[in-house]
Amino acid sequence: xxxxxxxxxxxxxxxxxxxxxxxxxxxxxxxxxxxxxxxxxxxxxxxxxxxxxxxxxxxxxxxxxxxxxxxxxxxxxxxxxxxxxxxxxxxxxxxxxxxxxxxxxxxxxxx
Amino acid sequence: xxxxxxxxxxxxxxxxxxxxxxxxxxxxxxxxxxxxxxxxxxxxxxxxxxxxxxxxxxxxxxxxxxxxxxxxxxxxxxxxxxxxxxxxxxxxxxxxxxxxxxxxxxxxxx
Numbered sequence: 001x002x003x004x005x006x007x008x009x010x011x012x013x014x015x016x017x018x019x020x021x022x023x024x025x026x027x028x029x030x031x032x033x034x035x036x037x038x039x040x041x042x043x044x045x046x047x048x049x050x051x052x053x054x055x056x057x058x059x060x061x062x063x064x065x066x067x068x069x070x071x072x073x074x075x076x077x078x079x080x081x082x083x084x085x086x087x088x089x090x091x092x093x094x095x096x097x098x099x100x101x102x103x104x105x106x107x108x109x110x111x
Numbered sequence: 112x113x114x115x116x117x118x119x120x121x122x123x124x125x126x127x128x129x130x131x132x133x134x135x136x137x138x139x140x141x142x143x144x145x146x147x148x149x150x151x152x153x154x155x156x157x158x159x160x161x162x163x164x165x166x167x168x169x170x171x172x173x174x175x176x177x178x179x180x181x182x183x184x185x186x187x188x189x190x191x192x193x194x195x196x197x198x199x200x201x202x203x204x205x206x207x208x209x210x211x212x213x214x215x216x217x218x219x220x221x
Contacts (some may be wrong), residue, residue: 043215044203098144099203
């Protein structure tokens with residue numbers, strides 16, 4: 001699975017959009033971009049995933065660049081409950097099911 | 112909603128004890144995983160299983176074994192617990208793309 005690079009920490013004001021970047025310059029054509037988050041003392045939670053098109057669900061939006069070498073997770077109206085560590089992961093969806101976590105971005109929402 | 116239940120939230124064991132960590136999922140998922148999480152090291156994969164009685168080593172299997180006799184249950188076994196196995200242990204199950212994690216077991220070996 002390709003490696004990812006994320007900033008170790010970010011702050012965002014409550015109510016504003018939180019934009020979390022991720023670089024994955026060695027991503028392969030059949031690898032998807034996944035985002036998970038881990039709130040303190042809980043297991044990681046799936047947020048969203050995508051291949052090459054932008055995706056949106058009730059939790060977030062995922063913007064993937066045209067060359068697929070980077071992506072941005074957007075939390076449109078951040079709340080204090082969004083304070084967590086966010087993991088960007090690239091992997092093949094079917095066949096190899098392993099999920100390899102990096103160190104992620106610690107997002108702190110400021111009141 | 113899929114539930115992944117880990118039998119204990121906190122556990123304290125003595126060095127040399129045999130320790131069983133149990134994980135049960137209720138959605139008939141074929142794939143199950145055990146991770147450990149340590150400060151500064153993130154989540155590391157210990158073992159995983161694609162089906163009943165099948166197991167595969169992850170990145171750090173040493174000192175651990177697993178058992179999967181039924182589809183819904185995946186057990187992590189510490190044959191002889193050591194202090195360096197003090198950690199948060201997380202179980203997960205998956206189908207297709209989504210992983211669902213349990214709440215974790217914080218194991219302390221003294």
